[in-house]
Amino acid sequence: MSQEIRVALAGNPNSGKTTIFNALTGSRQHVGNYPGVTVEKRTGTFDISDTRVHVTDLPGTYSLSSYSPEEVVAQRELVDAIPDVMVVVVDSTTLKRSLVLLAQIMQTGDRIVLCLNMADEARTAGQKLDKPALETLLGFPVVETVGHKGQGISELKDAILKASQLERTPSRLVLGERLDTALAAITFHIAKTDIPKATHPWHAVKLLLDDPLYVDRLMEKKGPGKRAVQQAALERKKLEDLCGEDISLFVTQRYYGFVDGLLRETLLRSAHIDTRALSDRIDAFVVNKVAGIPVFLLVMYAIFWLTFTVGEYPMEWIEDLFAWSGDAINGAWPEGKLDVLRSLIVDGILAGVGGVVVFLPNIILLFLGLAVLEDTGYMARAAFLTDRLMHRFGLHGRSFIPMITGFGCTIPGIMATRTMENEKDRLTTMLVLPLMSCGARLPIWMLLIPAFFPPEHRASMLFGIYAIGIVLAFLLALLLRSTLLRGEEAPFVMELPPYRVPTMRSVVGRIIDRSGAYLKKAGTIILAISMLMWVLTSYPKPPEVVDVPAEQQPSALEYSIAGRIGKFIEPAIAPLGFDWKIGVATLGAFAAKEVFVSQLGVIYAMDDFDEDDDEDIGTLRDALARDYTPLVGFSLMLFLLIATPCMATVAITRREAGSWKWAFLQFFGLTAIAWVISFAFFQIGSLLL
Amino acid sequence: MNAAPTPNTELTSALEDYLETIFELVKERKVARVKDIVKARNVKSASVIPALRRLADLGLIHYTKRESIDLTETGEATARRIYSRHKLLVRLFRDFLGMPAELALQDACAMEHNLSDAGVDHLVRFFEFLQSCPDGHDFIERFKGCALVNAESPQDIATCCAKLALSPNDPNIISLRQLKPGQGGSVIRIQGTGAIRQRILDMGIMPEVHIQLERRSPAGDPLWVRVQNSQISLRKKEADMILLRKDTPADTNAP
Structure with missing residues (x-):
């Protein structure tokens, strides 16, 4: 590549920006974090002619004010990183509002491409734009795209290349005489500092708006910087007195004024067909007073049903595959040679990893459900329906998405709390999130529910355990919000995009993304822990006692390190109905929740093997059903639902909350609550039954 | 010589205050005595006597030693004017502007001697207007509700006033x-x-x-x-x- 350029992709939420990003970069992307703040950073590359283009997908924002972390990050990328080209993605069906962001971005730099996305929907609505006129007025390329169909992407790439070679020209943004004059007066002083020229108008408007971020920056520049700030204060006072409005409204109105002018000259025909009509009719039914909540519950239940019932079949195939592999290795292994290695592979690795991989179908189906909810737009409706409830418990409608994500995995759920503007809302959501039964706990339910409950009750048991988690999360949130985390709440002003048919590409992409992460965990942490557990459960070997009959031989597992740890903690968990075997497996669940299953697998395989019992135990479920009562089973489910978020959760909470204090509070608090609830359940249950 | 008014013909603020006190005492008890004045003004009788003499010289009071003091016809008119002015200013500060009573009294006393007759006249008309205009009462209440509560922030005052001014009257x-x-x-x-x-x-x-x-x-x-x-x-x-x-x-x- 003879040349490299950097491109930033900006746009409103729901503008299809990420679809455009995916279409541009394909699989050449990287997802990371912005340093210092906790907003996701997506970057990727593509090549065009002999140029390599590095694309950064900025967080979706409606404007570039400085109230949310997303807005601050987007500003930093646009104003401070100074990309070579800025692509502004707008939803063609809401041009008026979307173009305000373009107007702001025109103040942060001059090499821009305007990407009119969802052009097909706008055309269907009867909207007709004079694109050449728009290009002439703006002075930079305008491209029409249909992101999810991949239309206009090659034109967009060409336009990006073209824009990168554009002469740097003064911005053609006109915000009316009064505001332009005021901005010019402020810019006069900014020009004497070392702030890059292209961003002068942006600095000027931010000073006028009294944005502390920029006021501080200019104050650091001493003389001319201070004069710019003073000038801004003067101009602000003048404008406010003149118009009798506060400055933020005045400036926002001038942006809209610019957009109005632009559209007056370029909109040949405005939309006259209501393309939302169908979407609105669906909403009239789906979110109305009577059907809203039942439909919501039905949708949630359907997702769990899909995960549980449909997921059962492929699960069996994978189970069979692992069992067959184990048998094949056992059969093919040369008799008597390196038996330890054989045991490690079959009893340690295959049993451990197999026990986790077997739940991949469930994970995929759950993420399929969530991806469809997200892509159709129902997720926003769900927030609308649930906000009152969330709000009553001190949470925010925006907590809903992270908490739903928490059903998949607590880690992305905690990461998704980054969209919340209020620190206390965010911490509360983060701390109670482990109570949302995550995908890694699904294998546990899959193992335990069929082991202890008859088929006709299984779906409702699963629904029940999720419901208990949700109710506890709410109660705990309320408690936190009225004690440790008392304080103000953030705004709930949210767009409800029209329903859209989800595209295969996006849904599959999301599933691959997330199940990939699950498999990766299985391949690394869980593999390592499986091996460690194998060692702990295999060594030291019990001494042969020749004189006693086989039944009285000490069990190898009991004799091993794991067994001893289990025995050691048994007094603490006995009141919950657990024995030392469960204790051992529960310790493993701290490493990763699903390890509980593989651990039990290892424990039972080892136990069985060493006892040299002829009786075929069959699956783990049968073994569990044999050893424990359903009462113990449910007590165990409660404990695993509430107690000890996994290692990775503790680590991510520490990182996102910024201190060990919250991570420890979460860890010990939840474990204590779990113990109390399981104890109460088991003891009361024992009395009643 | 004629530019400087002789001390004997000028009604100073101190004299106005005495006149006012006498007016109040007469109104209350039909009669004002030196010791009452001393008590009311919290001064020494040594400083009251010369002041009373001066007032008598100006033809505002009837004053003879050890007798009760009475206002002349001119004296009563002057006193009435000063007194109503005082009352007006106290009301302005205390009732309309919401100042604490003691401060209101203090400021009224400081201000009453310096206002021109025209100034007083305009203030009187303004407050008569506020009292008789149907919206006047609401207006004062709004001022107290917005400006006094939000003393620190002019913006909040504007917001508050907009809310009050827009909402109650127009049902739409x-x-x-x-x-x-x-x-x-x-x-x-x-x-x-x-x-x-x-x-x-x-x-x-x-x-x-x-x-x-x-x-x-x-x-x-x-x-x-x-x-x-x-x-x-x-x-x-x-x-x-x-x-x-x-x-x-x-x-x-x-x-």
């Missing part, structure tokens, strides 16, 4: 929250400050824009509104910040 001017599902209106003003206000503006909700309430969440909150081509949900508390003029049937029937 209501907050977004008060709309019924299916009703609409055009935005007049967005109240409040900071993040919520900016978010509302960013969503395209600003003066002149038409907004319609589509529905409420089954639980009653949040609300679902249509603004131009997009649909937005927001909580009641946020909807409270958006003032609008409700569509009348005429608006709805318009093409």
Whole structure:
């Protein structure tokens, strides 16, 4: 590549920006974090002619004010990183509002491409734009795209290349005489500092708006910087007195004024067909007073049903595959040679990893459900329906998405709390999130529910355990919000995009993304822990006692390190109905929740093997059903639902909350609550039954 | 010589105060004695006597040693004028501007001697207007409710006044929250400050824009509104910040 350029992709939420990003970069992307703040950073590359283009997908924002972390990050990328080209993605069906962001971005730099996305929907609505006129007025390329169909992407790439070679020209943004004059007066002083020229108008408007971020920056520049700030204060006072409005409204109105002018000259025909009509009719039914909540519950239940019932079949195939592999290795292994290695592979690795991989179908189906909810737009409706409830418990409608994500995995759920503007809302959501039964706990339910409950009750048991988690999360949130985390709440002003048919590409992409992460965990942490557990459960070997009959031989597992740890903690968990075997497996669940299953697998395989019992135990479920009562089973489910978020959760909470204090509070608090609830359940249950 | 008024003919502020005191005493007890004046003004009788002599010289009081003091006809008129001025200023500071009573009295005393007759006349008319005008009482109450409460922030005063001035009189001017599902209106003003206000503006909700309430969440909150081509949900508390003029049937029937 003879040349490299950097491109930033900006746009409103729901503008299809990420679809455009995916279409541009394909699989050449990287997802990371912005340093210092906790907003996701997506970057990727593509090549065009002999140029390599590095694309950064900025967080979706409606404007570039400085109230949310997303807005601050987007500003930093646009104003401070100074990309070579800025692509502004707008939803063609809401041009008026979307173009305000373009107007702001025109103040942060001059090499821009305007990407009119969802052009097909706008055309269907009867909207007709004079694109050449728009290009002439703006002075930079305008491209029409249909992101999810991949239309206009090659034109967009060409336009990006073209824009990168554009002469740097003064911005053609006109915000009316009064505001332009005021901005010019402020810019006069900014020009004497070392702030890059292209961003002068942006600095000027931010000073006028009294944005502390920029006021501080200019104050650091001493003389001319201070004069710019003073000038801004003067101009602000003048404008406010003149118009009798506060400055933020005045400036926002001038942006809209610019957009109005632009559209007056370029909109040949405005939309006259209501393309939302169908979407609105669906909403009239789906979110109305009577059907809203039942439909919501039905949708949630359907997702769990899909995960549980449909997921059962492929699960069996994978189970069979692992069992067959184990048998094949056992059969093919040369008799008597390196038996330890054989045991490690079959009893340690295959049993451990197999026990986790077997739940991949469930994970995929759950993420399929969530991806469809997200892509159709129902997720926003769900927030609308649930906000009152969330709000009553001190949470925010925006907590809903992270908490739903928490059903998949607590880690992305905690990461998704980054969209919340209020620190206390965010911490509360983060701390109670482990109570949302995550995908890694699904294998546990899959193992335990069929082991202890008859088929006709299984779906409702699963629904029940999720419901208990949700109710506890709410109660705990309320408690936190009225004690440790008392304080103000953030705004709930949210767009409800029209329903859209989800595209295969996006849904599959999301599933691959997330199940990939699950498999990766299985391949690394869980593999390592499986091996460690194998060692702990295999060594030291019990001494042969020749004189006693086989039944009285000490069990190898009991004799091993794991067994001893289990025995050691048994007094603490006995009141919950657990024995030392469960204790051992529960310790493993701290490493990763699903390890509980593989651990039990290892424990039972080892136990069985060493006892040299002829009786075929069959699956783990049968073994569990044999050893424990359903009462113990449910007590165990409660404990695993509430107690000890996994290692990775503790680590991510520490990182996102910024201190060990919250991570420890979460860890010990939840474990204590779990113990109390399981104890109460088991003891009361024992009395009643 | 004639430029400088002789001390004997000038009614100084101190003398005005004495005159006022005598007026009050006479009004109260029909008669004013030196010791009463000494007591009321909290001064020594040595300084009262010369002042009384001067007032007598000016022809404002009848004063003879050890006798009760009475006002002359001119004296009573002058005293009445000074007294009503005093009363007026105390009321202005205490009742209209909401100052503490003691401070109001102090400021009234400092000010009463320096106002011109025309100034007093205008103030009197202004307060008579406030008292007799039907909105006058509300006006004073609003001033106390907004400006006195929000003394620190001029912006809050403006917001508060806008709310008061717009809402009570015109039944069609209501907050977004008060709309019924299916009703609409055009935005007049967005109240409040900071993040919520900016978010509302960013969503395209600003003066002149038409907004319609589509529905409420089954639980009653949040609300679902249509603004131009997009649909937005927001909580009641946020909807409270958006003032609008409700569509009348005429608006709805318009093409």
